[in-house]
Amino acid sequence: MEVNTGKKILGEVPGVEVGDEFQYRAELAIVGIHRPYQAGIDSMKHKGISVANSIVDAGVYAGDKHNADVIIYSGQGGNIVEKNKPPEDQKLKKGNLALKNSISAKTPVRVIRGRKETKPSSKLVTTYVYDGLYTVDRYWQETGPHGKLVYMFELRRIPGQPKLSKKLNI
Amino acid sequence: MEVNTGKKILGEVPGVEVGDEFQYRAELAIVGIHRPYQAGIDSMKHKGISVANSIVDAGVYAGDKHNADVIIYSGQGGNIVEKNKPPEDQKLKKGNLALKNSISAKTPVRVIRGRKETKPSSKLVTTYVYDGLYTVDRYWQETGPHGKLVYMFELRRIPGQPKLSKKLNI
DNA sequence: TAGACGTAGA
């Protein structure tokens, strides 16, 4: 068990196919399809600008939508998850900036879907499934439930990839 | 990569020998020598009472001491690590209670030592080394740097086990 | 140094 410490990759990762399943975020990091241990958005430099190379869509934020081919994904920041700090407007930096830059750069983004399952032991676990490459089509801001601004990104699955709908039952 | 979900074990774990090294807390959980992902003390029921079966001594708390055969180990709780909440007196529950109970039960406690190393990449990582079985000899309370009560436990290495001093350079 | 769609167990 050794974390992949090599170069980040844009697009397909050798050895990983659509539909491959993983049990832990750490595995995504080891295989190299999504490096951050907790953050939902990974980014890298491409031709001098920061673009997103992968996201994890665990479906935990209100406002997110997931069809077969289109994903509406919330940006990061604003301490939506944090308990102690008051919520803030999200800023166009880090992962959010990278996703925005991916629109004009037209670079592909790997999407990993989190699927919540209840084990026989009645414990709730999340399984991660590689869903293939998407482009980021547009973004906008919304006011979240807490009254603060949230970035929203619309991603569309690049045609011609193997279907995943059977496995995800969406 | 699958987390060990079987019965917790008191004493030696089959297949794990003194001096075995691990890179992540998750590995300790998989192998089964220390199940909690973050907590330093693991406990289990033994003859009706809760005793400690393993601790991780990463040497992060003030007041901890580590000789070749004796370890002074701080209890858990009181939000010593937590940033936002004010510190509190530690309570004799969970891991602290289990370590206390281990004294009269005379049950062995697996000790895993954390060793901080600086990688070639100049990153600081912690490696975990299995140090063998200890007994808990006594415990007391101290006033910590923050003015709150902290439980302290004295553990002593059970004689007759392979030496580890060369590997740990202590 | 702090943030991040983490994990398991009590």
Next chain:
DNA sequence: TCTACGTCTA
């Protein structure tokens, strides 16, 4: 629900 000697990147 919350705690816990986590682990990585920026």
